[in-house]
Amino acid sequence: MLTIGLAYFAGPPALRALDRRVFGCPQTTALTVLTSPSGLAPTIELVEGYERWTASRDGGCAAVDAYVYATPDIAATAAVSRSWATEENNIVNPARDVGPRPDVWFPDSDVEVQRLEERIRTREIVEDTTIAVSPVILAVRSDARKQLPEQVPPWPQIVEQADAAGLGVVRADPNISVLANVATAALYGPAGTGGRAVERVIGRSLDRDQYPLPADSPDVLCRYRQLEAPEAAVVMSERDMVRFNRGLALGGSCGAADRPHVGADQLVALYPQDLALAQQLVRFGWTPEGSRRAVAVRDLQRWLGDEPGRRALEDAGLRPVGAAVAPASFAAAGAQQDPARTPVQLAPAAVDATRNAFVQARRTSRVLVALDVSGSMKEPVPPTSATRLQAVAEGVGRAVVRARGDNEVGLWLFPADVSGRGTRRVVPVGPLDDGRRGAIVAELGRATPGGDTPLFDATAEGVLELGPSNDSTVTKLIVVTDGEDTTSTRAPDDLLTVAREGKVRVFVIAIGGTSCAARPLESLTADTGGACYAEIPSGVGPRVTQIIDD
Amino acid sequence: MYVAVVGVALCLCLVAWLLAATRPTPVASWTGELVILSGRDDSTGKQRQARVDLWNEVHPEIPASIVELSGNADQQRNEMVRRAQDPAGRVDIYNLDVTWTAEFAENDYIVPLSGVPTDDFLSRPLDTCLYEPRFDGIPFSGEQLWALPFNTDAGLLYYRADLVAPPASWDMMVTETRRVLESPDHDPLLEAGYTTQLDNYEGLTVNVLEALRDVTTTIKVDESGRLPFDGRDLKEVVDRFRVRNENDDGNQRENAKVMLPTSIGYEEQRSTEAMREGKTLFLRNWPVTYRTLTARSGESSAAEREFKVAQLPGGSVLGGQNLAVARHSAHPEAATELVRFLTNAPSQRALFVNGGFAATRRTVYDNKDVKAAIDYAGELRSAVENAEPRPEGPCYARFSKILRDAVTAALRGDGSLPDDLVEQLDAALNCRPAP
Numbered sequence: 001m002l003t004i005g006l007a008y009f010a011g012p013p014a015l016r017a018l019d020r021r022v023f024g025c026p027q028t029t030a031l032t033v034l035t036s037p038s039g040l041a042p043t044i045e046l047v048e049g050y051e052r053w054t055a056s057r058d059g060g061c062a063a064v065d066a067y068v069y070a071t072p073d074i075a076a077t078a079a080v081s082r083s084w085a086t087e088e089n090n091i092v093n094p095a096r097d098v099g100p101r102p103d104v105w106f107p108d109s110d111v112e113v114q115r116l117e118e119r120i121r122t123r124e125i126v127e128d129t130t131i132a133v134s135p136v137i138l139a140v141r142s143d144a145r146k147q148l149p150e151q152v153p154p155w156p157q158i159v160e161q162a163d164a165a166g167l168g169v170v171r172a173d174p175n176i177s178v179l180a181n182v183a184t185a186a187l188y189g190p191a192g193t194g195g196r197a198v199e200r201v202i203g204r205s206l207d208r209d210q211y212p213l214p215a216d217s218p219d220v221l222c223r224y225r226q227l228e229a230p231e232a233a234v235v236m237s238e239r240d241m242v243r244f245n246r247g248l249a250l251g252g253s254c255g256a257a258d259r260p261h262v263g264a265d266q267l268v269a270l271y272p273q274d275l276a277l278a279q280q281l282v283r284f285g286w287t288p289e290g291s292r293r294a295v296a297v298r299d300l301q302r303w304l305g306d307e308p309g310r311r312a313l314e315d316a317g318l319r320p321v322g323a324a325v326a327p328a329s330f331a332a333a334g335a336q337q338d339p340a341r342t343p344v345q346l347a348p349a350a351v352d353a354t355r356n357a358f359v360q361a362r363r364t365s366r367v368l369v370a371l372d373v374s375g376s377m378k379e380p381v382p383p384t385s386a387t388r389l390q391a392v393a394e395g396v397g398r399a400v401v402r403a404r405g406d407n408e409v410g411l412w413l414f415p416a417d418v419s420g421r422g423t424r425r426v427v428p429v430g431p432l433d434d435g436r437r438g439a440i441v442a443e444l445g446r447a448t449p450g451g452d453t454p455l456f457d458a459t460a461e462g463v464l465e466l467g468p469s470n471d472s473t474v475t476k477l478i479v480v481t482d483g484e485d486t487t488s489t490r491a492p493d494d495l496l497t498v499a500r501e502g503k504v505r506v507f508v509i510a511i512g513g514t515s516c517a518a519r520p521l522e523s524l525t526a527d528t529g530g531a532c533y534a535e536i537p538s539g540v541g542p543r544v545t546q547i548i549d550d
Numbered sequence: 551m552y553v554a555v556v557g558v559a560l561c562l563c564l565v566a567w568l569l570a571a572t573r574p575t576p577v578a579s580w581t582g583e584l585v586i587l588s589g590r591d592d593s594t595g596k597q598r599q600a601r602v603d604l605w606n607e608v609h610p611e612i613p614a615s616i617v618e619l620s621g622n623a624d625q626q627r628n629e630m631v632r633r634a635q636d637p638a639g640r641v642d643i644y645n646l647d648v649t650w651t652a653e654f655a656e657n658d659y660i661v662p663l664s665g666v667p668t669d670d671f672l673s674r675p676l677d678t679c680l681y682e683p684r685f686d687g688i689p690f691s692g693e694q695l696w697a698l699p700f701n702t703d704a705g706l707l708y709y710r711a712d713l714v715a716p717p718a719s720w721d722m723m724v725t726e727t728r729r730v731l732e733s734p735d736h737d738p739l740l741e742a743g744y745t746t747q748l749d750n751y752e753g754l755t756v757n758v759l760e761a762l763r764d765v766t767t768t769i770k771v772d773e774s775g776r777l778p779f780d781g782r783d784l785k786e787v788v789d790r791f792r793v794r795n796e797n798d799d800g801n802q803r804e805n806a807k808v809m810l811p812t813s814i815g816y817e818e819q820r821s822t823e824a825m826r827e828g829k830t831l832f833l834r835n836w837p838v839t840y841r842t843l844t845a846r847s848g849e850s851s852a853a854e855r856e857f858k859v860a861q862l863p864g865g866s867v868l869g870g871q872n873l874a875v876a877r878h879s880a881h882p883e884a885a886t887e888l889v890r891f892l893t894n895a896p897s898q899r900a901l902f903v904n905g906g907f908a909a910t911r912r913t914v915y916d917n918k919d920v921k922a923a924i925d926y927a928g929e930l931r932s933a934v935e936n937a938e939p940r941p942e943g944p945c946y947a948r949f950s951k952i953l954r955d956a957v958t959a960a961l962r963g964d965g966s967l968p969d970d971l972v973e974q975l976d977a978a979l980n981c982r983p984a985p
Contacts, residue, residue: 017983024981025981025982027657030632030635032629060982060983061983067624067625095617095620096618096619096620099620099629100620100625101632292635
């Protein structure tokens with residue numbers, strides 16, 4: 001029987017293929033793979049490549065059925081710290097709020113892993129290893145390359161030169177993106193003194209083409225891809241640039257694949273410094289050793305180190321650890337064939353220091369909060385008896401008290417009165433000192449709901465009141481509403497025209513089931529570099545703080 | 551030699567099956583706690599939890615709790631499979647999407663139910679609870695009951711009753727769309743005739759299968775497990791849904807007036823919003839949408855529109871969820887009793903009237919209080935009774951992924967589909983390697 005068994009398993013692949021075709025495939029091993037939002041598309045490609053490879057070994061039957069999903073590293077780490085378990089009261093429930101418990105994780109970096117308490121880290125994480133790297137680069141359109149020096153200078157100088165050439169520079173938010181954080185440390189220079197000049201250039205460039213704020217790396221690339229004639233040089237990973245040029249999916253809001261970018265349209269990589277980010281693979285202790293899942297994870301890890309896996313990493317835009325398989329493919333996609341790529345040793349303290357330096361160097365915010373006080377804000381917020389307006393007003397009040405004092409903030413209410421029209425300009429925009437904080441909280445406490453919703457008029461007038469951003473200040477309008485416009489004199493298209501021309505970033509916080517897909521909120525926020533957030537009333541305060549401070 | 555190998559393998563499997571059949575089942579116990587694994591409950595007042603609370607009042611010796619999973623169906627399935635493959639998973643009841651019941655039965659994640667009366671259940675939802683396990687693709691043990699229908703679902707056609715009549719066919723819908731949109735004084739907010747869910751998720755599979763029903767009259771696989779449609783049928787469906795891009799000629803771009811172009815990124819909520827805002831005349835969606843569409847804001851508005859509901863021209867595919875008892879449950883008898891409690895007539899009535907979960911029992915639809923409370927109940931029952939299940943099989947998830955990935959590429963690209971797509975789908979559904 002042993003001989004027969006060996007003959008079957010070691011027999012010709014054709015026999016196995018025939019068997020699978022006639023009798024079907026055996027049960028697959030379900031594998032749960034977690035990654036970051038910016039890593040979703042390449043991770044799906046890697047895992048699907050692994051599935052195909054297992055299928056090629058077993059008559060076309062894949063050994064695993066992998067499910068890949070994304071969540072920010074910080075949310076994943078919070079779930080890891082609780083062993084991904086649901087607490088008794090069901091309030092903390094990572095399986096519901098984050099996703100299924102993963103067997104393997106491809107994080108953006110291991111910074112958040114390092115922040116875990118050591119006892120938790122050693123209990124839950126059995127391996128945290130580097131499988132590939134990607135250099136941090138400045139990407140420019142190939143037809144603009146000649147506007148920059150042939151010999152690439154260090155980061156602070158290349159930004160100056162890109163600005164002087166009229167290109168500008170855009171970059172993701174260093175508070176969100178680890179790549180942007182690492183690049184920012186280099187941009188500010190060894191002494192860390194060049195921050196304000198750099199942020200002036202970046203802020204101006206972000207405003208010019210309405211890049212979203214705050215933005216993760218995929219959001220920046222999405223906006224770049226939407227522009228008819230993008231000019232700015234982009235701080236990004238070599239991986240993303242290669243993917244952009246190859247027409248692969250980028251992640252974020254424009255996740256789908258695109259046409260390849262060639263010729264003048266192609267991005268080319270400049271390497272101002274030997275600076276690279278490591279791509280980690282993290283295995284968890286809760287996947288029992290010896291189980292089918294654990295065996296599958298180890299097999300995936302082994303495959304990534306062998307030639308088929310290394311080739312898959314390169315196809316996804318990553319440089320595998322060890323010898324390259326097809327370095328010329330990078331050169332064809334705008335990268336250097338074999339650049340220096342020493343992975344940076346990331347420490348949480350260094351990342352935090354860069355975040356603090358960025359907060360000091362970036363532009364301050366000039367913010368107007370326009371709060372809907374129409375009749376529908378009388379609706380109760382279960383399980384409490386508080387109205388929507390009371391819940392939201394409390395949240396906005398807390399946000400204003402918490403926000404950084406170097407910002408300017410004001411408050412309007414709409415409608416102005418029971419006529420259901422106009423706005424009440426209760427606290428003008430000005431420095432956020434204790435007096436203004438107190439005035440805003442007092443006005444929020446006095447607000448009463450009633451009347452219709454002149455949403456479009458209030459938004460347009462708010463944009464006109466704030467005026468455009470400049471080198472030192474970014475202007476933001478925050479509209480908090482629970483419904484559709486009912487009484488404005490302006491049509492949706494008129495509002496969009498005012499908003500686009502006004503150069504003010506418009507943020508909408510939609511509550512009470514109002515969808516961000518509602519017309520014209522989607523265009524209004526996307527076209528101005530703002531954002532729309534659907535929140536429950538208790539989520540409004542933290543969101544307002546974030547918009548003011550980011 | 552191959553026959554010998556297969557023969558030996560069959561003998562070994564028979565022994566394994568006999569061992570499994572005679573292995574001791576967990577000792578039935580009526581003390582402890584029952585855990586229900588279920589997707590997020592977004593119904594008003596958490597009606598499922600309310601029924602579980604009632605169970606707990608009556609059975610304090612074995613209270614139940616719902617462990618909620620993500621609202622995303624793919625994530626739900628993944629986590630349920632993960633826990634099912636873990637003997638220490640501590641789950642007693644799974645709330646399964648109707649398309650997963652076969653997979654869970656085939657892989658021994660759930661146990662069959664016996665001695666449970668099923669006469670009152672609507673036949674279509676009940677059919678999704680029946681499955682005959684297979685050995686090497688061959689059914690071998692007779693059809694068994696593996697779950698009870700918790701709630702059912704069928705796609706409905708919502709339409710602007712102030713502007714159009716309910717269409718009896720896709721062609722009539724196109725005609726009505728042209729009549730209204732080509733009128734010089736039509737509502738300027740109207741952008742197209744129809745919207746639905748065409749984002750790349752299970753909703754797209756549902757929409758494609760429903761359109762295939764309209765094109766081919768059925769999506770039921772034949773006795774040899776083959777799909778009843780071919781590549782031309784699939785192409786016709788893609789042509790219905792695809793809005794031509796700038797590379798197509800002028801005539802082809804006309805489809806933008808029939809299909810709202812942004813539907814390609816829509817799931818249930820976003821398509822409902824488009825209809826609610828007056829962008830389209832027709833919307834395909836589930837019954838729960840009725841409440842959203844007909845809710846009034848309470849403020850004066852020019853945007854109050856008249857929405858009514860009808861059956862989809864070609865009929866719907868069946869949605870819904872089934873409750874099944876986990877193989878590893880330490881309390882299988884109590885779990886079965888809780889499944890019966892959550893699917894009995896009073897529970898079904900409460901979940902339908904208070905939470906909008908479409909009931910699975912006939913007597914609920916016959917109840918006059920229910921008819922008074924839910925004015926679309928009659929249309930819904932007809933739609934459910936006329937609905938067809940999605941193709942059944944333990945590898946349905948793979949089938950669905952191949953179908954929606956191919957259709958997504960066609961909708962976003964030049965409209966072409968892989969030449970061997972139907973062969974790929976046939977193979978996937980039957981758990982066989984791709985051709």
